[in-house]
Structure formats: C-alpha cells, structure tokens
Amino acid sequence: MYSSLLVRQRSRLSCALQNRQHGHSLRLLSFVFYSLAFFLSGCAGGGGNPQVNPPPLAVSSLSINPTSVTGGTSATATVALNGFAPAGGVLVSLSSSSSSSATSPSGVTVPSGASSATFTVTTSAVSVSTQVTLSASFNGVQTAVLTVMPSGAALSSVHVNPILVVGGSFSTGTVVLSAAAPVGGAVVTLTGSNTAAAAVPASVTVAAGATSATFTVTTSAVNTSTQVTLTGTYNGSQTTSLAINPPVISSVSVNPASVTGGTGSTGTVMLSGVAPAGGAVVTLTSSNTAAASVPVSVTVAAGSTSATFPVTTLSVGTTTQVTLTGTYNGSENASLTVTPPVISSVSVNPTSVTGGTGSTGTVALSAAAPAGGAVVTLTSGNTA
Numbered sequence: 001m002y003s004s005l006l007v008r009q010r011s012r013l014s015c016a017l018q019n020r021q022h023g024h025s026l027r028l029l030s031f032v033f034y035s036l037a038f039f040l041s042g043c044a045g046g047g048g049n050p051q052v053n054p055p056p057l058a059v060s061s062l063s064i065n066p067t068s069v070t071g072g073t074s075a076t077a078t079v080a081l082n083g084f085a086p087a088g089g090v091l092v093s094l095s096s097s098s099s100s101s102a103t104s105p106s107g108v109t110v111p112s113g114a115s116s117a118t119f120t121v122t123t124s125a126v127s128v129s130t131q132v133t134l135s136a137s138f139n140g141v142q143t144a145v146l147t148v149m150p151s152g153a154a155l156s157s158v159h160v161n162p163i164l165v166v167g168g169s170f171s172t173g174t175v176v177l178s179a180a181a182p183v184g185g186a187v188v189t190l191t192g193s194n195t196a197a198a199a200v201p202a203s204v205t206v207a208a209g210a211t212s213a214t215f216t217v218t219t220s221a222v223n224t225s226t227q228v229t230l231t232g233t234y235n236g237s238q239t240t241s242l243a244i245n246p247p248v249i250s251s252v253s254v255n256p257a258s259v260t261g262g263t264g265s266t267g268t269v270m271l272s273g274v275a276p277a278g279g280a281v282v283t284l285t286s287s288n289t290a291a292a293s294v295p296v297s298v299t300v301a302a303g304s305t306s307a308t309f310p311v312t313t314l315s316v317g318t319t320t321q322v323t324l325t326g327t328y329n330g331s332e333n334a335s336l337t338v339t340p341p342v343i344s345s346v347s348v349n350p351t352s353v354t355g356g357t358g359s360t361g362t363v364a365l366s367a368a369a370p371a372g373g374a375v376v377t378l379t380s381g382n383t384a
Helices: 002-019 023-041
Strands: 059-065 068-070 074-081 090-096 107-110 116-123 130-137 141-149 155-161 164-166 170-177 186-192 203-206 212-219 226-233 237-245 249-255 258-260 264-271 280-286 297-300 306-313 320-327 331-339 343-349 360-365
Touching: 059 130, 059 141, 074 090, 074 107, 074 141, 090 116, 107 116, 116 141, 155 226, 170 186, 170 203, 170 237, 186 212, 203 212, 212 237, 249 320, 264 280, 264 297, 264 320, 264 331, 297 306, 306 331
Parallel strands: 068 141, 155 237, 164 237, 249 331, 258 331
Antiparallel strands: 059 074, 074 116, 090 107, 090 130, 130 141, 155 170, 170 212, 186 203, 186 226, 226 237, 249 264, 264 306, 280 297, 280 320, 320 331, 343 360
16 A cells, blocks of 8 residues: 555656746655655554564663672672563673672573662672673673772781790780781781890781781890880781890709708709890898808809709708798798708727727717717617
8 A cells, every 4th residue: 555655646746846847846845755755664554653673672781889899898780671571581691800809690580570680799808909890791791890999907906915924935916907808918017116125027917818817926035124015017007015024033942952061952043034144143142151051142144044053051959941042033942951960870999809908989970060069978788
C-alpha cells in the first residue's frame, strides 16, 4: 500500500513540476516529496506508525561506593543495565586490573526483572596509593576506578619490659601501630637518648598485616641511676623511658663458714649486675676484729659480678660469731664462726720406761693457743 501511494505521489509531483516553473514552488514541492518519502520509508504494518527497534540489552554503567578506601577494607559496586533483565537474569562478567590490590567476584547476576545488581570489592593492604580499574562486561564494557590507599597506620606506642634494669642486663621493647602494617611491613626507626647506657637497633620491622614488633634493649653498667628515653618513629613518634640502675651488692659469703681461730677463710662478694667502668669498690667490715679481720675493701673488676677477699682469724678462748659486712649501694652480711683450738694429741717419749725413771709428755692443740695460753688438764689412768 505504501509503495503504491509513493508512486502516485511521485506522479502528481512530476505533473506539478511540469506546470509550474516558478523556483519557489519547485523548492516547496521538492521538500514535500522528500518529507513524505522519509515518513513512508519508516512506516511498518497497516497502522501507519513508525517502526522503532530497541537497542540490545547491555551493561550501561558501573559505579563504586566509596571510590577511595584504605587497603584492607571493602567497597560496594553497582552494575546497571540499559533495560530489565529477562527471565533467568543476566550474568555480567567482572574483572580487576590489579587483583593483588582489589578483587571482585568473577561475575554478578542481575535478577530477572531488575536492571541492576551490587557486589563487594575486597581490597588488600598497599604501601602506596594504587588505582584499580574494575570492569563489567555484557554486550559491552563499563569501567570504574577504585583508589586503594596505604594503611593509615602510625606508631601508637613504645614500651619496655622491665622498665627498670641493672646496667649490663637486657630489656625487651615493643612498638605498636594504630593499624595493620602494609605490604612489605612498617619499618619503625629507633633511637636512644644515651647510647652509652642503653643501645637499641636502628629500626624494627612490623610485619605486613601485624600491628606490633619487639626489639632488644642492651644496657651497660652505670655508676649512678640513669634514665634513658627510647624513641620510635613511623608516621609520627612515640617515646618511653627505661631506668638503669648501678649494681648493688647482692650477697657476702665465707668458705669455710667455721674455722678454728688462727686459720683463715675466704670471703666472696656478689653484685646484682656487672661492675661499671673502673670497677666497684665494696667496703668490708668485721664485727669483731679481735677474732676475724678483713681488708678495708675489695674491688669487683669492671664487667665482673664478684670478687674474693681473705679473712684472717685469731685464736679465741671460746667459740665466737663474727659478722662480716660488705657495702656497695646497699649492704649484705655473712656470719663466720671462730672456734677455740682443741687438743689434738697427747704423746710420751719414750713410751716405755723402767719404773722410777721419767718420760716426757707432749700435748698438741689443733691451733695456736689464745692470748693467755691454753690450760690443758692432765690426768693419769694409774696414779700408783
């Protein structure tokens, strides 16, 4: 029908063009002709309405919210179609330009009758800000960019345990971050305010994904109590204080602990830590110098924890307890028992005589007799 109408209209226009030579009428009729031809070419069926073919169903957009996240957190993405999904839904393929930084499912299904669907984008910790392009494919491709930022981790604290040590011993330091360390770890720089008293490594690394790490603090012997400030730095600085004390005398001992007056014993002083440079001079005293005497002092060599000294005893008439005291940043005692000598033997020479003649007897003591001598009582088994 439309084709015959077009032929008849073309014939009428041809006649009009033959009868009218005026330029204006010619242009007008040409316009009408071509307009009618355009309209008729777009008609379909008997209804006379223009035929419109809808575009094929395809992905029309991909969006992410939020568009910037800290590594280790997630974002929500939405994929949209240019129409409604048919029965059975539409599977949209998904991909990431950097799966080590941000990952998505391999695909997401837009349900039947719906025009969009959401999915989760999971990110990992990164050391530098990273742009990741996510793609959605179905009869076309749509993309969206997600920015994955480094962890906002910063050093939140530094502490040591124990917080008080004797110079020459160790303490354990710990650095704590406010969030998990990024890929490659977090290198925390360490410094100390007095390296002669306490030394720390130049840095300690918090492993990727962890929030803390430990390090060793090595101290040296000091002469006086010393406070050392330890500083850690990573996206900010934190400090802690370590107290270092000089060693103190921890014990005094004697061996043997009981002697007969006039014989010697050996004393030992022990420190709680190594002696500082120049050594530690321990003062010595005796509670009874008439029974036992000690040097005025004994020096524990630098870097050592002990030293020995001689104890000289004198003869006593009765058993005597002597207290020996060592003093160095405190005092410690030891007890020494000094006993009087005992008779160790009686002998006669000659051991056989004719009655009426004499023999010489000898008594021997276990040690020298005390001042005033030792009176040995003698008896005979047969005075007749």
